[in-house]
Amino acid sequence: MDEDDAIEALENLGLSNYEAKVFTALQKLGTGTARDVHRTTDVPRSQVYGAAESLQDRGLVEVQQSKPIQYRPVSLEAAESHLRGEFERTQERAFDYLEAARQQRGDGDERREDIWTVHGRASIDGRVEQLLAEAEDRVLFALGEDADPMGETIADCLRKLAASGVTVNVVGDDDVAERFEDSGVAVHQLPMDHPHADDPVGRVVVVDGEMILLSVRDESDDPELDEETAIWSSRTGIAAVLIQLIDGGLGEALSV
DSSP states (O other): OOHHHHHHHHHHTTOOHHHHHHHHHHHHHSSBOHHHHHHHSSSOHHHHHHHHHHHHHTTSEEEEOSSSOEEEEOOHHHHHHHHHHHHHHHHHHHHHHHHHHHHHHTTHHHHHOSOEEEESHHHHHHHHHHHHHTOSSEEEEEEOTTOOOOOHHHHHHHHHHHHTTOEEEEEOOHHHHHHTTTTTOEEEOOOTTOTTTTSOEEEEEEETTTEEEEEEEEOOSSGGGOEEEEEEEESSHHHHHHHHHHHHHHHHHHTO
């Protein structure tokens, strides 16, 4: 990381461009006047005073009331603590507002759409966890051949659902079977001669016969570059049709 990257990172943490540049310059100087800072960076001298005052208000700079005024940065440990605290408080306020806004609208808009698309494993994991949290009766979770391993958070969700009395069927390989041994989760294997065994399926999740998520792998020559894209639908006609197709396609595995 070079200086420009560091300044950009400080901006991402909430500092203005001038504040980030002044703070970085003071790290180089140790202690300096507005003139010293101006000579070290491209911040106009007239702007150094305001940026330094703002940094002082944030608890990032100490000021010595001498002539000329001297500025000194706090320790990096203190600066990191202050910035992390500000970032977390800002994040909390933002998400508190977003949660309030979401509660005001309810789930009506989401229910009206037939199919939603989610891209990237982390986002898909989050949606799967939300679907599983709504399970009351039964869950089907199938992993395609050569799909990424099931995350421990999702595996733990399935164990807890099984322990609570929800019927949980998982389709996967021997490694998956070992993970759910003595957990109450029923594990099945897809026959090698199944017509869709080689399809680039990532995972299939069916909850209570009403909600479905189906993902596919965007295969690359380099497995580490593989991406995952999913569609999901809940309590819609599209979901019902897809679930019927899935039940038919996996019927042989589940009957074993």
